Amino acid sequence: MSDPFFDPDTHLLLDQLSEVQREAVTSVDGPVLILAGAGSGKTRVITHRIAYLLARGVQPAEILAVTFTNKAAREMRERVDRLVGGENRDLWVTTFHSLGSRLLRRHAEFLNYDSDFVIYDRDDMLRLVKRILKDGGYDTDRIKPAEVLSRIEHWKSHPDEPEDEDDSFLEKTIRRIAVRYQNELKRANAFDFGDLLARPLQLFQEQPELLARYQDRWRYILVDEYQDTNRVQYLLTKTLAGKHKNLCVVGDEDQSIYSWRGADIRNILEFEADYDPAEFRTFHLVRNYRSPRVILEAAQSLILNNRYGHKKTQPLESDRESPWKVTCFQGRDARAEASFLRERIQDIHRTTGAPYSDFAVFYRTHAQSRLLEEALHLSNLPYRVFGGPRFFERMEVKDLLAYLRIIVNPKDSVSLERVINIPRRGVGATTLDRMALAASEAGEALWARVERLEGVKGKARKGVEAFRDLIVDFRARKSDMTLPALVEELVNAIDYRPFLIEQGRDDRLEIVDEFESLVREFVLEMETRGEAPPSLETFLESVTLASGVDTLDSAQGQITLMTLHNAKGLEFPFVFIVGMEEGIFPHASAFSDPHQLEEERRLCYVGMTRAMQRLFLTCCGFRMVRGRDSFQMPSRFLSEIDRSTISVYGK
DNA sequence: GGATTGGCTATTTTT
DNA sequence: TAGCCAATCC
Numbered sequence: 320m321s322d323p324f325f326d327p328d329t330h331l332l333l334d335q336l337s338e339v340q341r342e343a344v345t346s347v348d349g350p351v352l353i354l355a356g357a358g359s360g361k362t363r364v365i366t367h368r369i370a371y372l373l374a375r376g377v378q379p380a381e382i383l384a385v386t387f388t389n390k391a392a393r394e395m396r397e398r399v400d401r402l403v404g405g406e407n408r409d410l411w412v413t414t415f416h417s418l419g420s421r422l423l424r425r426h427a428e429f430l431n432y433d434s435d436f437v438i439y440d441r442d443d444m445l446r447l448v449k450r451i452l453k454d455g456g457y458d459t460d461r462i463k464p465a466e467v468l469s470r471i472e473h474w475k476s477h478p479d480e481p482e483d484e485d486d487s488f489l490e491k492t493i494r495r496i497a498v499r500y501q502n503e504l505k506r507a508n509a510f511d512f513g514d515l516l517a518r519p520l521q522l523f524q525e526q527p528e529l530l531a532r533y534q535d536r537w538r539y540i541l542v543d544e545y546q547d548t549n550r551v552q553y554l555l556t557k558t559l560a561g562k563h564k565n566l567c568v569v570g571d572e573d574q575s576i577y578s579w580r581g582a583d584i585r586n587i588l589e590f591e592a593d594y595d596p597a598e599f600r601t602f603h604l605v606r607n608y609r610s611p612r613v614i615l616e617a618a619q620s621l622i623l624n625n626r627y628g629h630k631k632t633q634p635l636e637s638d639r640e641s642p643w644k645v646t647c648f649q650g651r652d653a654r655a656e657a658s659f660l661r662e663r664i665q666d667i668h669r670t671t672g673a674p675y676s677d678f679a680v681f682y683r684t685h686a687q688s689r690l691l692e693e694a695l696h697l698s699n700l701p702y703r704v705f706g707g708p709r710f711f712e713r714m715e716v717k718d719l720l721a722y723l724r725i726i727v728n729p730k731d732s733v734s735l736e737r738v739i740n741i742p743r744r745g746v747g748a749t750t751l752d753r754m755a756l757a758a759s760e761a762g763e764a765l766w767a768r769v770e771r772l773e774g775v776k777g778k779a780r781k782g783v784e785a786f787r788d789l790i791v792d793f794r795a796r797k798s799d800m801t802l803p804a805l806v807e808e809l810v811n812a813i814d815y816r817p818f819l820i821e822q823g824r825d826d827r828l829e830i831v832d833e834f835e836s837l838v839r840e841f842v843l844e845m846e847t848r849g850e851a852p853p854s855l856e857t858f859l860e861s862v863t864l865a866s867g868v869d870t871l872d873s874a875q876g877q878i879t880l881m882t883l884h885n886a887k888g889l890e891f892p893f894v895f896i897v898g899m900e901e902g903i904f905p906h907a908s909a910f911s912d913p914h915q916l917e918e919e920r921r922l923c924y925v926g927m928t929r930a931m932q933r934l935f936l937t938c939c940g941f942r943m944v945r946g947r948d949s950f951q952m953p954s955r956f957l958s959e960i961d962r963s964t965i966s967v968y969g970k
Numbered sequence: 971g972g973a974t975t976g977g978c979t980a981t982t983t984t985t
Numbered sequence: 986t987a988g989c990c991a992a993t994c995c
Contacts (some may be wrong), residue, residue, distance in 0.1 A: 328982095349973060387985085388985080389985095414985070415985075416985050418984085438989085440985080441985095493982080515985085562974090576983080577983080577984080577985095579982075579983065579984090580983080580984065580985080683982070683983080684981080684982055684983075685973095685982085685983090686981075686982095686986095706983090706984080739973095742979095743971090745971065746971090747971040747972065748971085748972095749971075750971085778971085779971085863985095864985070865985095882982085882983065882984095883982090883983080884982085884983045884984070885984090894982095906982055906983085907981095907982095908981095908982065909982090918983095922983080938986085944981095945981065945986065945987095946986040947986090971995105972994105972995090973994085973995080974992105974993085974995095975988080975991105975993080975994095976989105976990105976991095976992090976993095977989105977990090977991090977992100977993090978989085978990085978991100978995100979987100979988095979989085979990100980986105980987095980988090980989100981986095981987095981988105
């Protein structure tokens with residue numbers, strides 16, 4: 320193989336980069352920190368870096384790239400494939416959670432799990448906690464399920480934190496419940512979200528030869544959005560890179576917005592502390608290729624109000640001029656705000672011909688989307704909402720998924736409990752409580768009781784039996800059917816549509832239709848990618864680990880509505896940030912804590928720097944909050960932005 | 971066992 | 986306001 324600098328393809332590849340970018344791309348050996356400001360071509364650097372490695376003869380299987388969402392992973396893989404030509408199947412580009420899941424599937428036996436385990440999402444986790452509290456006769460007024468859950472999550476994401484010294488009764492109780500919780504997970508052959516990270520780490524700590532294998536394999540590791548990694552992700556990364564130390568992390572402290580989820584900004588700020596300064600390199604990408612200068616100046620002036628920032632932020636540079644300043648608008652009420660939004664979009668669409676997919680509306684909380692949706696709907700503007708009560712979290716979808724999960728893994732007690740009486744089989748709460756309690760006392764999964772029809776009498780017995788036979792039947796036949804056929808048969812076998820109608824939920828029938836077509840699409844997509852027909856297991860996994868923006872497709876010609884958190888990593892020509900009011904943004908819950916307030920400010924910074932052409936910030940004087948009309952003050956963020964970068968609409 | 975009602979409360983962001 | 990839960994009634 321020729322020297323990459325003279326290889327025509329590789330040379331061209333580097334030609335497209337700025338000098339700093341090129342250096343960041345080609346410094347492949349040793350630990351590297353890339354501080355990449357918003358819009359500075361971060362993804363470009365990562366993909367070129369991977370392509371560069373491949374051009375230098377590194378095998379695809381030797382590279383691991385970790386991203387924040389599945390969407391980002393997919394795009395990154397496509398871009399790499401395009402750069403180097405051809406597909407690179409053995410190259411792992413995944414999210415942390417998918418990585419963990421893949422590792423656990425391969426090595427479940429070390430943890431005494433079956434490899435067909437299911438993954439519990441937050442809703443499942445909460446149900447399990449509630450079940451444990453109920454069985455244990457705990458007083459849910461004193462011990463809140465949500466509280467217990469957040470403690471469990473914290474422990475899992477901080478595996479090296481010293482044991483809590485708090486020996487209060489409450490604390491000890493929560494710890495006892497956490498132990499029970501973990502046992503029940505095991506019994507259900509289930510891992511929760513936290514396990515997907517904590518357990519692989521545990522695996523590596525307990526199995527040095529296994530760790531050695533992966534350390535040898537992944538000679539080059541890249542981690543994107545490093546400012547939003549938490550403790551366990553940090554430990555996992557450090558462990559995997561422990562041998563070759565060719566670890567490249569990319570991030571931006573000003574875009575750290577997930578501390579509430581355990582993200583620790585120190586991971587990026589103190590990255591170099593773990594490595595030999597002689598080998599370590601840092602690159603600052605400060606040239607912005609996305610936004611006009613005035614928008615960057617506005618964003619910059621806002622973020623300068625963060626005083627707890629540990630490093631001096633390097634201002635972003637841009638040559639792009641724009642006739643438009645950042646536009647601010649204050650409406651009388653939320654309706655006026657929505658009208659403004661609607662009119663501006665229609666106006667720009669008409670005068671510039673920009674497609675609707677060029678527009679994005681960001682808000683702080685999902686609840687804000689409803690009014691906007693109504694306004695857009697009324698004017699027949701096409702839009703699409705991301706996040707919120709997501710499709711996969713709809714009751715009907717969760718029901719069907721629960722069935723599918725039991726078919727794969729009958730030990731999944733949370734799912735079993737969810738659907739054993741859907742449709743009505745005469746198995747009520749009393750029967751269920753009794754069975755669950757007996758199962759947990761006997762140390763077995765609920766399914767074991769169902770299977771033996773143990774301790775079920777009367778009409779409930781018939782119902783349990785019918786349920787059991789149904790599951791057994793589908794389990795036996797599942798591998799002979801295509802995925803869409805299986806789902807269709809299931810929906811019919813449980814008379815799900817008649818059940819919904821009987822419940823007066825006719826309007827939900829279309830969700831069932833949508834689910835069925837989604838399954839078909841999933842199979843089709845795998846087919847076009849040249850992959851084998853997906854198993855039920857594959858489908859379930861991809862559904863559980865899917866994130867809000869994973870289905871975002873810009874070609875749809877629709878206005879995008881999403882929370883500011885979902886906006887990270889995206890860009891749109893025209894951006895609206897609505898509800899710029901005290902209590903909403905910054906959110907009231909951040910008022911008392913300066914650190915949280917700074918995170919809100921970073922969130923605003925993230926939102927502003929998404930804009931490629933124009934940025935609108937809107938607020939209103941009155942708004943319905945919790946069913947009450949309340950007087951709203953403009954957000955402090957508005958007054959923190961340099962006035963010279965703003966033009967107030969209508970003045 | 972199951973449906974209905976009434977009261978309460980929480981209201982941020984998500985892999 | 987809406988969604989959740991517990992008590993109540995059939």
